Amino acid sequence: MAIHLADEQIEVGCGAIPPAAAQALALLLGDRFTTVRAIRDQYGRGEAYPTLLPPDAVAFPQTTVEVSAIAAICFAHGVPMVPSGAATSLEGNITAPMGGLGINLARMDRILEVNEADLDCVVEAGVTREQLNHELRAAGLFFPIDPGANATLGGMASTRASGTNAVRYGTMAHNALGLTVVQPDGTVIHTGGRARKSAAGYDLTRLYVGSEGTLGIITEVRLRLYGIPETMAAATCAFEDLAGAVNTVTQLIQIGVPVARVELLDEMQVRACNAYSALNLPEKPHLFFEFHGSKLATQEDAETALAIATGEGGSGFEWATATEDRNRLWKARHNAYFAAVALRPGAQVWSSDVCVPVSHLADAVLAVRADIDRNRLTAPIVGHVGDGNFHVLFAIDPADPAERTRAEAVYAAMIERAIAVGGSCTGEHGVGMVKGKHLVSEHGAPGVATMRAIKHALDPLGLMNPGKIFVD
């Protein structure tokens, strides 16, 4: 330990962590405080962010008390703090552009409470959604929010994650009922509660959800749970064109069919998924549906969906009711990103993210598809279209700067069009290092100034995940 410490101090003293802070952290955490380059690099990028910006050291706390002590040390020494979980965020949300301490919560992976009677649970921030669902299965419960990656629930709360099921179950904003948060100076607060509703003061839970670690470190999350539905049935449906698929979704949402998932894959994405996930779908735009409920209700919902889809040129409604068939389908959908990577070996893939009002979905998807084709880009489209949320997976040749420039222009126009119709520059990936420049056009300068005032009030030294959300 002593040698280890001595080793560390030299390197740590060079970053944004002064030697006294490094020593205090090492004394607190032993070998759960490290400056090993390979480990720092693991928490310096996330998924799909192009630039590696590692912290100067990484801490692996095991309890809220330890996180509080870490924060107190960092606060006293002015050390930036960058929380992380499974490191699956997409917008550089966990990078450390100003160095400082990475605080990785993955070892806080205990499920603290499951209240079957009240359909809620409390988990430490490092519990992953797959771990939680595995644990809940025996009780007949599940946690529906599913961003694709096996993210930690603390990370999902921090980025206001959602994904395929949000059209039915909402986002983390609806399903995080309470939080334990360590503030920059180490103070621990508990937000929310066990009641299904409350009008007692400001809604701190929903302020911290989606704040991407810029206000404090989420160490525990109370989550809303759901009974596993009696019936879960998935189906795929092929369309002659993109417009038919999107119009089907718009109508489904407008008449209020409580579809549990409805995912769009354009022709290029279907081709990619067929290849990557050994599917055998016709190479046409597809919708993947899932219906949850009683046998009767899912049947009724599915029939309505079928009728609408048929009216929009849909055909080949294929059912997957067996668990393994459903899982195979959704796994293929979740692997859309990796399928896009495989589509063009050697390419760099950006997963873009916008969200538009459902009535503007067809226009938004068709406009970007035309832009992609006009610019000769390889870029499949996937989307949680029931929410108006879709992603273009730009597969870019890193050796071709001109292609990169064309892709950037297509992405910028896609965001501008989304914001112009009242949509958002990010439906679910968060702001991170990437979307800050769009916040003013989405929320207006006074709105962003209000966010900054809150940031300054709760993190006066600017130590919490600096460089994220706000562009200086």
Next chain:
Amino acid sequence: MAIHLADEQIEVGCGAIPPAAAQALALLLGDRFTTVRAIRDQYGRGEAYPTLLPPDAVAFPQTTVEVSAIAAICFAHGVPMVPSGAATSLEGNITAPMGGLGINLARMDRILEVNEADLDCVVEAGVTREQLNHELRAAGLFFPIDPGANATLGGMASTRASGTNAVRYGTMAHNALGLTVVQPDGTVIHTGGRARKSAAGYDLTRLYVGSEGTLGIITEVRLRLYGIPETMAAATCAFEDLAGAVNTVTQLIQIGVPVARVELLDEMQVRACNAYSALNLPEKPHLFFEFHGSKLATQEDAETALAIATGEGGSGFEWATATEDRNRLWKARHNAYFAAVALRPGAQVWSSDVCVPVSHLADAVLAVRADIDRNRLTAPIVGHVGDGNFHVLFAIDPADPAERTRAEAVYAAMIERAIAVGGSCTGEHGVGMVKGKHLVSEHGAPGVATMRAIKHALDPLGLMNPGKIFVD
């Protein structure tokens, strides 16, 4: 106008509004700025709050621009601002304990947009829920949140209102998608957007929802709308005892039946409603149910509810499917407060409000019923029990201080028990002048300090609805 102005200045100069501010407001608003005592008194209490604390003057703006100008004037002169709507709040939320300017938004009553395709709308803060639903009916849409009173939607957003339908449709926190807010210095911000979800920065909408006018003045609200269900069926069911009724609800929620309303009325409340609303229900504890959905789905839900209720000693399931029968039933429920007033002529009625986890509902309701009886109080119980939210309507003889003391002790114990099991001191009425003393036990001192830090950041002069939420 000039004479009117001259008249005003004398009186206004005596309150918290200096003559220069009064003159500026009168010049801006003409006779929509008034110091007439009767009008000030209308906005100095709300419903059911015992003490009249009128503002020094009342302004009746008609646009966001006017509210902004009013705020700028008040900010420049240090005048407290107290927003109000239909004045139906229950916890003194609109009183002016420090005087200043009442800003009544009831004349901002235009419905600005209805987007049938996206199921959203934008209303000015003064639009009432009945007005909105009347307007929406032709389009086959409705806004479900129903606190009983015909409140304004701005007021409902401000207090995070909910009511009978929240068990199915959520509270104002779920159904306010965006806001226009005038900040203390007159700056106008727009929060949220038209997309169904967003991960773009802090969730300002949900910070202002429930902030009771202490951070800014909500002037417009974007709301989520719903298609009017194919079938809406209400039913009443009588139980031998309170425990059977409450246990029915707990089971319904636990197995996930998507009941649209499930309301508890205890024996005393049924007696009161029979008398006040000319119902003819057996004098036993009752549940009032409502089911929304397709014919098939509501039938299925109702059958499940019937089976559970029967198992818990419920009987006499009476259906009301015709609109007029349903309306009569819910009108009777909404008039529970007035029925309680009529139960004991001359009594003062406090509508208490707590919310507990559903698993603790039976204990909480039975404990307070026993306390009420032991203390020989007249106090029926009603509740939105699907959310674990219930109200004891204490009908107190104002001439009997001992009775008042006993009632206060019963109420205090009810709140303490709720908080002890992770519940809330207010499910839906808000904090106002009344619940501030319980915030620390509910949220902890550091949590309340965090709320105060936000308050100070956004209202540094402390002008917005002073004396509310926080106890000094």
